[in-house]
Amino acid sequence: SAVTGLVRSEIHGGDVAVLTLDRPRANAINPALVADLRRAVADAAGAPALLLASSQGLFSAGWDLPTVRSFGREEMSRFLADFTALMRELFAFDGPVVAALPGHAIAGGLILASGADERIAAEGKGEFGLSEVALGVPIPRAAYEIFRYILGDRGAERLAAAGDNVSAVRALEMGFLDRIVPAEDLLDVAVGRARQLAGRSRAAYAEIKR
Numbered sequence: 001s002a003v004t005g006l007v008r009s010e011i012h013g014g015d016v017a018v019l020t021l022d023r024p025r026a027n028a029i030n031p032a033l034v035a036d037l038r039r040a041v042a043d044a045a046g047a048p049a050l051l052l053a054s055s056q057g058l059f060s061a062g063w064d065l066p067t068v069r070s071f072g073r074e075e076m077s078r079f080l081a082d083f084t085a086l087m088r089e090l091f092a093f094d095g096p097v098v099a100a101l102p103g104h105a106i107a108g109g110l111i112l113a114s115g116a117d118e119r120i121a122a123e124g125k126g127e128f129g130l131s132e133v134a135l136g137v138p139i140p141r142a143a144y145e146i147f148r149y150i151l152g153d154r155g156a157e158r159l160a161a162a163g164d165n166v167s168a169v170r171a172l173e174m175g176f177l178d179r180i181v182p183a184e185d186l187l188d189v190a191v192g193r194a195r196q197l198a199g200r201s202r203a204a205y206a207e208i209k210r
Contacts (some may be wrong), residue, residue, distance in 0.1 A: 004036040008044065008055065016194045017047035021057040024126065028064035029108045034082050039118045040087050047199035051190055052090075052099040052116055059101040060109025065135075083108070089148055090115030094206040096197035100190035102183065105164065108130045111143045114150060117197070117209070119176065120190045121168045122183035128176060129165030151175055 008020040019040045021027040035043050044050055054060070071079060078199045090112075099116035103126035111130055113119055121128075128149075138148075139160050144158060147156035155174055183190045199207070 003179040004039050005038040006033045006042045006141050009036065009040045011047070012051070012191050013046045013195065016051050016196060017049070017190050018051045018053055018191070019044065019054050020035070026058060026061035027054055027056060027106075027109065028061055028067075029082040029083070029112065030064040031082065033064075034086050036091060038082070041086070041093065043176045045094075047095060048202070049096040049098070049194035050090075051096070052094055052113070053187060053190070054091045054102055056098070056102070058103035058109075059099070060112055061104060061203050062107030062131070072173060075204045079142060084140055087111065087115050087140075087143055087146065092209070094209070095202060096189050096194055096200075096205065098117045098197070100179075100186050101126065101128075102186055104128070107135075108193045109151035111139070111146075114146045114176075115144070118178040118193060119184065120179045120181060121171070121177050123168065123180055124183055126168050127165040128162065128168065128171040130160050131163050131165065133161060159199040 006023040006102060008022050010018050012018045018141040019037065023033050068079065097116040099113045099119045101113060101119060103124060105113045105128050107130060110130055114160065144156065144160060147159060151159060151174060166174070168177060168180050172180055
């Protein structure tokens with residue numbers, strides 16, 4: 001078990017690396033959280049499977065807007081480059097990656113969850129959406145391409161352009177979520193699925209992902 005500051009990292013059952021977002025106030029994504037996540041993902045490179053989780057009742061409300069809005073051009077470019085690099089590293093992780101979503105995953109939080117191979121959400125009032133358009137902010141191209149991969153051209157365009165937050169049931173219908181389970185079972189189910197996927201040939205799994 002290790003703590004990088006805003007991310008708790010532990011090996012669950014000897015094989016699943018669980019990275020738990022642990023930043024107070026909604027796991028809002030700032031440069032420090034991005035840096036800690038990138039470090040945790042790199043440290044977990046040899047793990048059979050990776051699980052993204054949250055210490056709170058939601059996954060992430062997205063970028064820390066008060067912080068991000070204060071950035072000058074250079075700071076913003078650096079933050080965007082680091083966030084995009086994190087998404088590439090998650091999306092291209094050689095082993096299975098599962099995200100356990102206990103509640104809301106909004107904007108940057110939804111983008112972060114999209115880097116996983118499969119997403120499992122808790123039953124309840126959690127909402128899922130890309131609200132960037134409501135804030136007058138375009139979605140980074142690299143992130144948008146992941147949504148095109150998950151939802152297809154039309155689904156990605158509507159999710160991004162409309163800016164609507166949807167329920168877990170609707171997110172499941174759209175194909176963004178893979179499963180909805182009772183909240184009390186979320187972590188166990190997600191770890192079990194990650195472990196099941198890790199039982200496949202890692203070389204074949206990695207090649208299919210590539």
